[in-house]
Amino acid sequence: MDDVNFAGWTLEKSIQVIQGDQRTRVLVKGRPYMSWPSGDEESVRMAIVQLSDCGLGTQEELAKAFEVHVNSVQRYRADFEREGMRGLMSGRSGPKQPWKLTPALRGKILLIVLREGIGKLEAIQQRLAQAWQEEVSVASIQQVLAENGLGEPPARGVRAEALTGELFAVEPERQLMLNLVGAANAAGDGQAGSSPPHPPGRGGNDSGSGPQGGDGEEGTDYRRNYSPAQRVYLDQLEQGDYNAYAGGLLFAPLLARYDFLPTLRQRIAIPTYEGYRLEELSLTLFYLDVFGFRSMEDFKRAYREEFGVLVGRTQSPSLFTLRRFLHKVRELAQGEALIDAFGVAYLRSGLAAWGVMYIDGHFMPYYGMYPISKGWHGVRQIPMRGSYNFLAVDEQFHPWLFLIRSCSEDLLQKIPELIEKAKRLGEQAGVSRERLDQLIVLFDREGYSAELYRYLDGRDLGEGKRRARFISWAKYAEKWVNDLAVEEFRQVARVQYQIQETEAIRYLETTRSMSKYGKIRAVVIQSAKEPKRAAIYTNTTAEEIGGARIVELICHRWGEENAIKELLHKHLINYTPGYVVEDLEDQPLVTNPEVTELKKRIRVGKAV
Numbered sequence: 001m002d003d004v005n006f007a008g009w010t011l012e013k014s015i016q017v018i019q020g021d022q023r024t025r026v027l028v029k030g031r032p033y034m035s036w037p038s039g040d041e042e043s044v045r046m047a048i049v050q051l052s053d054c055g056l057g058t059q060e061e062l063a064k065a066f067e068v069h070v071n072s073v074q075r076y077r078a079d080f081e082r083e084g085m086r087g088l089m090s091g092r093s094g095p096k097q098p099w100k101l102t103p104a105l106r107g108k109i110l111l112i113v114l115r116e117g118i119g120k121l122e123a124i125q126q127r128l129a130q131a132w133q134e135e136v137s138v139a140s141i142q143q144v145l146a147e148n149g150l151g152e153p154p155a156r157g158v159r160a161e162a163l164t165g166e167l168f169a170v171e172p173e174r175q176l177m178l179n180l181v182g183a184a185n186a187a188g189d190g191q192a193g194s195s196p197p198h199p200p201g202r203g204g205n206d207s208g209s210g211p212q213g214g215d216g217e218e219g220t221d222y223r224r225n226y227s228p229a230q231r232v233y234l235d236q237l238e239q240g241d242y243n244a245y246a247g248g249l250l251f252a253p254l255l256a257r258y259d260f261l262p263t264l265r266q267r268i269a270i271p272t273y274e275g276y277r278l279e280e281l282s283l284t285l286f287y288l289d290v291f292g293f294r295s296m297e298d299f300k301r302a303y304r305e306e307f308g309v310l311v312g313r314t315q316s317p318s319l320f321t322l323r324r325f326l327h328k329v330r331e332l333a334q335g336e337a338l339i340d341a342f343g344v345a346y347l348r349s350g351l352a353a354w355g356v357m358y359i360d361g362h363f364m365p366y367y368g369m370y371p372i373s374k375g376w377h378g379v380r381q382i383p384m385r386g387s388y389n390f391l392a393v394d395e396q397f398h399p400w401l402f403l404i405r406s407c408s409e410d411l412l413q414k415i416p417e418l419i420e421k422a423k424r425l426g427e428q429a430g431v432s433r434e435r436l437d438q439l440i441v442l443f444d445r446e447g448y449s450a451e452l453y454r455y456l457d458g459r460d461l462g463e464g465k466r467r468a469r470f471i472s473w474a475k476y477a478e479k480w481v482n483d484l485a486v487e488e489f490r491q492v493a494r495v496q497y498q499i500q501e502t503e504a505i506r507y508l509e510t511t512r513s514m515s516k517y518g519k520i521r522a523v524v525i526q527s528a529k530e531p532k533r534a535a536i537y538t539n540t541t542a543e544e545i546g547g548a549r550i551v552e553l554i555c556h557r558w559g560e561e562n563a564i565k566e567l568l569h570k571h572l573i574n575y576t577p578g579y580v581v582e583d584l585e586d587q588p589l590v591t592n593p594e595v596t597e598l599k600k601r602i603r604v605g606k607a608v
Helices: 041-053 059-066 070-088 103-114 121-132 138-147 155-167 183-188 221-225 228-239 246-257 260-267 278-290 297-301 304-311 319-332 335-349 411-428 433-437 450-457 547-555 558-570 593-607
Strands: 015-019 023-028 031-037 356-365 374-377 382-393 399-406 440-443 469-473 491-495 503-514 518-526 533-538
Touching (some): 015 059, 031 041, 041 070, 221 246, 246 260, 246 278, 278 304, 382 558, 440 547, 491 547
Antiparallel strands (some): 015 023, 503 518
16 A cells, blocks of 8 residues: 555654764664764764765755755765765865866976075076076965975075064063973973973874874974974964964964873773764863853853864864763762862973972852851851862962861871871872971961971871971960060171062071970061061971071061962852753653642532
């Protein structure tokens, strides 16, 4: 029976495309045919071509099922027949190679150089014009010679290097320099911290972590740190193109140099998520912070096509994809392990220096829906729900270790934990045992405790088992520091700051007796501007650390407060991404309350 169009019944579609959050499936006559990660356009084109070639659907049926134009189906088939799978791959529009430099023209240039022995670029240009009336630029001639091993690299590479030199001129002091011309010229780089940075890479071909390249040509070796999509954009940029986020490409060599992506891969076992790789999602979050987006919601105003260049995709992930990815990462419970991994990487690369560690706590308020314990907000001077962020920074105030803890814990309890963790990470980073034992820890009056001092002295371990050298402000010193004579402050420490002028501070050294601890070394300082005095306690000897050095370190402690303030305003460490409410794919049906009320009235009316 040919007629199957019964009333109330429709013929089931022979080809169905079911799109989900993570995967797209194709059913042919109710049976699975293909599936691929959502957002993979190349797989969509391949499915259309295969279904068409196998005769499982007409071009009109395929266009309707995949929601594309019939002309697109025809074009996909033609591209596949001409170039195979390569023809279905996405690529930039326009000429795929320099169309003016034809094989015939390249042969003429090589003929002039090899047979006639003309080597100068201007002379080759004149000879082309005289013999064949060919107008070719010097840059094109140089490119042809470089590709055949007969000349210098293209002129555009030279221009790029010259521009880099203007942007990143070397300062008189030794400072970190951003090298954009690859590892071949990295020998002259400056140093950051106590150890030189190591070369990037260790495998992988990710955005910001390019493949290892040898000593390539000077004009092209710098491109090895960029992904294929970024290289395409660099080519467009040389020809004249606009991108609001092009400056972010400068971070690609830097991220590769300090192993940003390999460190993430060590701890986050999520290779892909919703069609994006872990590296692409991580780079999106990194650049989200770099370009000053104030929140996840603020990322809506980003130009996704232009932002995608930074991660090597045609478009950046959506806001909802980023939120779901962060929730997926949270479920792995690898937060502190990831912090430790980056701490080791910072020590190895020299981004953080071992020797001096400032420790302080920062209160992070919480405005969410979950009931958590309250803590004291030091700025607003009120109790609030929140958590504590206990940070450790080096002598140059570079943060490299931190702990997020409940408000039920305080700094006094976290100082020993941070010291033990820092020593363990330092050992993994290759710090010698002698330098590990020479760690100097500084904290404010919140850490004033005889029990903590005894623990740092290692008195529970025996003589000579000191865990760390500590320097801290003394509490209750106002009861005795003002009894000291002014003539006793004979020594002067000159404290240099990064911004404010050098300050001369008078001090004296003495010994005090502390309850439940015993005798302790004290350094009393006197302000030059105001008649104020303060005392510093330490468990070091004068041979280990001089009095002037102690005064300098404790006066620099406010630099950690400034570092926390910078993290708060520039990098939003108080921000919590929160949760997002999304509509369910299968919406539940509920009875209309008005219909229920009408039925009730009908029943009452019938009863009457």
